Amino acid sequence: MTEIAILGVGLIGGSLALSLKKNEDVHITGFDVVEDNLRMACSLGVIDRGTTHLAEAVAQADFIFLCAPVGKLQELISFLRYTPLKEGAVISDTGSTKVSVMEHAYGFAQRGVYFIGGHPMAGSHKSGVEASHDRLFENAYYVLTPPEGTPNEIVERLKILLAPTHAKVVIMDAQKHDEVVGAISHFPHIIASALVNQVASYNDEMDWYRCLAAGGFRDITRIASSNPGMWRDILLNNRPVMKKLAEDWKQILDQISELIEKADGKGIERFFAEARAFRDGLPEKKKGALQPYFDLYVDIPDEPGVIGRITTLLGQENISITNISILETREDILGVLRISFRSHEDMEQASRVLQEKGYGVYERE
Numbered sequence: 001m002t003e004i005a006i007l008g009v010g011l012i013g014g015s016l017a018l019s020l021k022k023n024e025d026v027h028i029t030g031f032d033v034v035e036d037n038l039r040m041a042c043s044l045g046v047i048d049r050g051t052t053h054l055a056e057a058v059a060q061a062d063f064i065f066l067c068a069p070v071g072k073l074q075e076l077i078s079f080l081r082y083t084p085l086k087e088g089a090v091i092s093d094t095g096s097t098k099v100s101v102m103e104h105a106y107g108f109a110q111r112g113v114y115f116i117g118g119h120p121m122a123g124s125h126k127s128g129v130e131a132s133h134d135r136l137f138e139n140a141y142y143v144l145t146p147p148e149g150t151p152n153e154i155v156e157r158l159k160i161l162l163a164p165t166h167a168k169v170v171i172m173d174a175q176k177h178d179e180v181v182g183a184i185s186h187f188p189h190i191i192a193s194a195l196v197n198q199v200a201s202y203n204d205e206m207d208w209y210r211c212l213a214a215g216g217f218r219d220i221t222r223i224a225s226s227n228p229g230m231w232r233d234i235l236l237n238n239r240p241v242m243k244k245l246a247e248d249w250k251q252i253l254d255q256i257s258e259l260i261e262k263a264d265g266k267g268i269e270r271f272f273a274e275a276r277a278f279r280d281g282l283p284e285k286k287k288g289a290l291q292p293y294f295d296l297y298v299d300i301p302d303e304p305g306v307i308g309r310i311t312t313l314l315g316q317e318n319i320s321i322t323n324i325s326i327l328e329t330r331e332d333i334l335g336v337l338r339i340s341f342r343s344h345e346d347m348e349q350a351s352r353v354l355q356e357k358g359y360g361v362y363e364r365e
């Protein structure tokens with residue numbers, strides 16, 4: 001039996017646990033600072049047991065995954081440095097930045113314990129264990145940053161353990177990771193939020209901005225709905241790269257501003273054509289990466305038996321549900337039920353069936 005400890009049982013820790021559980025020979029202990037998250041994770045079958053005692057969670061573990069926010073990783077690593085661990089244990093993390101993590105991950109090898117940085121390049125703008133999914137990492141890149149001198153067989157052990165995620169595991173230097181991921185993931189979150197903030201400030205004067213915001217605006221700003229604390233931590237842990245990207249961005253904006261000022265149609269067209277050529281050449285998004293589940297939200301009256309009636313209705317139509325959770329229940333006010341489906345077709349069929357029965361149903365991005 002392989003003992004696994006997941007420290008931070010949220011979206012990523014929960015999804016990792018669900019993927020690794022596909023290998024029946026694992027036992028997963030979850031640690032979290034929020035006891036309710038552990039209770040929820042146990043009841044959803046994400047972890048085998050939960051504890052709020054860190055030393056106890058890791059003592060017998062063969063693999064330890066740090067899945068807490070980036071801002072908490074250094075503190076967790078420092079704790080592990082002086083905590084009794086099993087000889088040969090492999091520690092990894094899932095943080096979105098790698099240089100600041102690897103700088104702190106010293107002092108393990110001399111104890112016969114190994115630290116290998118990690119970053120599964122798939123996720124969501126949603127947070128929390130309720131949003132976790134066993135196929136979240138399917139077809140996504142999963143970057144590992146082993147420090148120099150890590151024995152090959154240790155990296156291989158970690159790769160074998162990660163096989164049930166069906167991610168494409170790649171080895172990368174931490175600095176290179178932060179530069180590339182800074183440009184394709186971290187910086188776009190700044191741009192998406194900046195766009196939303198710009199429109200929101202105009203909207204203060206005239207509500208039409210909000211009303212007409214649709215299509216392209218919604219597509220390009222989806223990630224502005226991400227967890228603000230998580231993105232604060234990511235930016236603060238990739239500062240030199242973020243500063244450089246912001247400076248380059250200012251230049252790009254100045255250039256386009258000048259083209260507009262000069263009414264340089266050819267230049268403007270070239271700007272869009274270059275972007276289109278690169279965008280159209282991006283690899284196809286394979287199913288599994290980033291959007292593996294489809295959620296429907298159903299308004300539910302606060303009355304006994306309503307959830308049973310909804311699930312029975314869907315069962316009668318042979319529509320499979322992958323997850324179900326109650327998001328709000330307040331006295332005299334409608335609650336909201338979130339139902340997840342494996343495919344868009346299942347979700348649409350469920351939406352039709354429930355609306356026919358008079359339920360208020362909607363999708364939320």
Ligand SMILES: NC(=O)C1=CN([C@@H]2O[C@H](COP(=O)(O)OP(=O)(O)OC[C@H]3O[C@@H](n4cnc5c(N)ncnc54)[C@H](O)[C@@H]3O)[C@@H](O)[C@H]2O)C=CC1
Nearest residue numbers: 008009010011012067068069070072095096123124127128
């Ligand atoms: N959300 C995403 O799309 C992705 C996130 N990541 C990275 O994975 C990590 C986890 O992110 P999510 O799962 O999205 O966040 P989350 O907010 O869903 O889960 C984080 C969990 O860590 C717990 N936690 C907070 N402080 C802790 C501490 N000191 N010790 C143990 N647990 C603690 C929280 O209570 C929560 O349950 C972050 O480092 C993030 O940068 C990586 C890939 C994608």
Ligand SMILES: O=C(O)C(=O)Cc1ccc(O)cc1
Nearest residue numbers: 096121122123124125223290
């Ligand atoms: O919601 C999205 O599209 C994301 O950007 C998901 C994501 C968030 C953080 C990461 O480190 C990797 C992927």
